Amino acid sequence: MSAMNLSNLTKNTLNKMFALGKRFDGRKLLEQREFTVEYDVSYKAEGSARVKLGKTEVVVGVKLGVGEPYPDSLDSGNLMASGDLLPLASPRFESGPPKYNSLELTRLVERAIRESHVIDLKKLVIKEGEKVWTVMIDIYPINDDGALIDAASIAAMAALMQTHFPEIDKDGKIDYDKKTTKKLPLLENTIPLSLTFYKLGDSLVVDPTREEEEAADGKIVWGISHYKGKEHMIHSAQKGMDAHLSTDDITEMMKNLPKLYDDTLKKLKKFLK
Amino acid sequence: MAFKRPDGRKLEEIRPMMAKIGVVPNADGSAIFSFGKTVAIAAVYGPRLLHPQHMQDPKSAVLRVNYDLLSFSVSDRKKPGPSRRSQEISKVTEWALSPALDLKEFPNTVIDVQIYILQANASTRVAGINAASMALAQAGIPMKDLVCAVSVGKMDKDLVLDVNDEEEHFEDGEGATDMATARLANSDKWTLLQLDGKIQPDLYPKALSLADKAFAKIYEVQKKALKSVMEEEK
Structure with missing residues (x-):
C-alpha cells in the first residue's frame, strides 16, 4: 500500500517531532544520510555512476555525441540533462509524458552544472560553428526514498569526472567501442552539488526520506560549489511548493549551506577515482 | 569601480513601469505590466468547475498557471508551444501566486491564469507575476495581499535591480547572476526565489534586501492601476 498518500496523522506527528528537532530515523534536522558511489553502470556510456543515499538510488550515464552548436553559442559545445521518473522506482511514478517533477530534477541538476561552468x-568545439561535442547527462532513479535531486547531482558529478571521449575520425564519425584516455575538460576543484532544504511548520530539514518529503509544505533547491577551491558560490536556486519562506529561513540556510556542502564533498571525495 | 549599467540607470533603479487593468474584456480579470521594454499580459478565468472531475480538489480551488513567450517576443523566433523553460516558469509562478490567494473558498473549481510575454527584454517572469497578481485582484479572487516580483542581478561583484537583456549577457569578472524574486507586498513571505549564476552565500540576503526596496514601488504602481479601474466602474 505504499502508493497511498501520507496521512494527516503522520504529517502532524512529523511536524511536532521536527519542532523538537527529532526525526523518525534518529537523525538531526540538518543531518544527511550516508551515501555510496559506484561506477560502471553501463560500459556503453562514456561515464556513469550509481549513488545510494539511504534507500534512495539513482543512476546517471553520460553520453557524448557530435552535433551542431546552438546559434547563440557557436564557439561552445552543448550540455543537456534529461531523464525520467521511471515507474520502476516508485509506485508514485507513472508512465507517460514527463511531468513537472522529472523536469525539475533534470533542469536543476543541469543548471547547477551549467552555471558553475565546471x-x-x-x-568541446570540433569545428567552430559547425561541429561540437554534446554532453548528455541522463538521470534515472532506481528507487525513490526522498532527496532525488541531491542524490542525482552527486551521481552526475561522479559520472562526469570519469567520462572519457570515444574515438572520433576525421569526418567526425564516432567509434563508441573505442574509448580514448582523454577525459572531459573540467574546471579544477569545482564540484557543484545540489542541496535541498524542506520546510514543515517552522522547521527546516535536509535530505528527507520520501515520507518527510511528502509531509513538507515548501522547499528550495540550491546548487553550490567551493568555486575553484577558493570560496563557496551559489550557482542556482529554485523555490518549489506552495509554502512561502521568510527572510530568517533564508539567513538560516545561508549559514548552514556551506558546511553541508563541505560534508557532502568530503564524503564524495572518498569515492572519486 | 562600480558596474556601469548599459542603459545609464543607477544600480538600484527599476526601468519605468506601466500597469493597466482590464485589457482582456472576455476574462474575469486581466492586466498588462511592463518593466521598460519587457511587456507581459495576464488573464484570469475562473473560479469555474474543474474538468475532468478526478482533478478536482474537494477542499480547495486549483490554481493553474500557464506562462509562455509569444513567438515574436524574442530575437530568435520562439517555436510556439510549451518548452522546458516555460513549463518550469509556469509551475514556479503558480507557487509564487498561491500563498496570496484564499483558494479554500472555491472547492472543486479551477482558477486559470494565462500569462504571455508580448515583448521580452529580460525579467519576463517577474513582469508576468506582477501582471497576474493584478489580474487576480480584478477577478475578485479573495487575496491576502498582492504579490510583487522583481529581478535582482549581480554584475561581477555589484548588485543591481531589474536586469535587462544586455545585462543578462554580461561576462566580465564573476559574470552575470540573475535572481528572480517575489514576495507578498506587505509581509516577509517570499514566494518565488530563483537564481542562476554565481553568488557568495553571505551576499544572497543582501540581494533580497535590494528586492525589498523595489517591492514598495511596484506595489504602488499595481495599487494605482487597480484603484483607477475601480473608480471608472463606479
Whole structure:
C-alpha cells in the first residue's frame, strides 16, 4: 500500500517531532544520510555512476555525441540533462509524458552544472560553428526514498569526472567501442552539488526520506560549489511548493549551506577515482 | 569601480513601469505590466468547475498557471508551444501566486491564469507575476495581499535591480547572476526565489534586501492601476 498518500496523522506527528528537532530515523534536522558511489553502470556510456543515499538510488550515464552548436553559442559545445521518473522506482511514478517533477530534477541538476561552468564547453568545439561535442547527462532513479535531486547531482558529478571521449575520425564519425584516455575538460576543484532544504511548520530539514518529503509544505533547491577551491558560490536556486519562506529561513540556510556542502564533498571525495 | 549599467540607470533603479487593468474584456480579470521594454499580459478565468472531475480538489480551488513567450517576443523566433523553460516558469509562478490567494473558498473549481510575454527584454517572469497578481485582484479572487516580483542581478561583484537583456549577457569578472524574486507586498513571505549564476552565500540576503526596496514601488504602481479601474466602474 505504499502508493497511498501520507496521512494527516503522520504529517502532524512529523511536524511536532521536527519542532523538537527529532526525526523518525534518529537523525538531526540538518543531518544527511550516508551515501555510496559506484561506477560502471553501463560500459556503453562514456561515464556513469550509481549513488545510494539511504534507500534512495539513482543512476546517471553520460553520453557524448557530435552535433551542431546552438546559434547563440557557436564557439561552445552543448550540455543537456534529461531523464525520467521511471515507474520502476516508485509506485508514485507513472508512465507517460514527463511531468513537472522529472523536469525539475533534470533542469536543476543541469543548471547547477551549467552555471558553475565546471564543464569547459569552449574546449568541446570540433569545428567552430559547425561541429561540437554534446554532453548528455541522463538521470534515472532506481528507487525513490526522498532527496532525488541531491542524490542525482552527486551521481552526475561522479559520472562526469570519469567520462572519457570515444574515438572520433576525421569526418567526425564516432567509434563508441573505442574509448580514448582523454577525459572531459573540467574546471579544477569545482564540484557543484545540489542541496535541498524542506520546510514543515517552522522547521527546516535536509535530505528527507520520501515520507518527510511528502509531509513538507515548501522547499528550495540550491546548487553550490567551493568555486575553484577558493570560496563557496551559489550557482542556482529554485523555490518549489506552495509554502512561502521568510527572510530568517533564508539567513538560516545561508549559514548552514556551506558546511553541508563541505560534508557532502568530503564524503564524495572518498569515492572519486 | 562600480558596474556601469548599459542603459545609464543607477544600480538600484527599476526601468519605468506601466500597469493597466482590464485589457482582456472576455476574462474575469486581466492586466498588462511592463518593466521598460519587457511587456507581459495576464488573464484570469475562473473560479469555474474543474474538468475532468478526478482533478478536482474537494477542499480547495486549483490554481493553474500557464506562462509562455509569444513567438515574436524574442530575437530568435520562439517555436510556439510549451518548452522546458516555460513549463518550469509556469509551475514556479503558480507557487509564487498561491500563498496570496484564499483558494479554500472555491472547492472543486479551477482558477486559470494565462500569462504571455508580448515583448521580452529580460525579467519576463517577474513582469508576468506582477501582471497576474493584478489580474487576480480584478477577478475578485479573495487575496491576502498582492504579490510583487522583481529581478535582482549581480554584475561581477555589484548588485543591481531589474536586469535587462544586455545585462543578462554580461561576462566580465564573476559574470552575470540573475535572481528572480517575489514576495507578498506587505509581509516577509517570499514566494518565488530563483537564481542562476554565481553568488557568495553571505551576499544572497543582501540581494533580497535590494528586492525589498523595489517591492514598495511596484506595489504602488499595481495599487494605482487597480484603484483607477475601480473608480471608472463606479
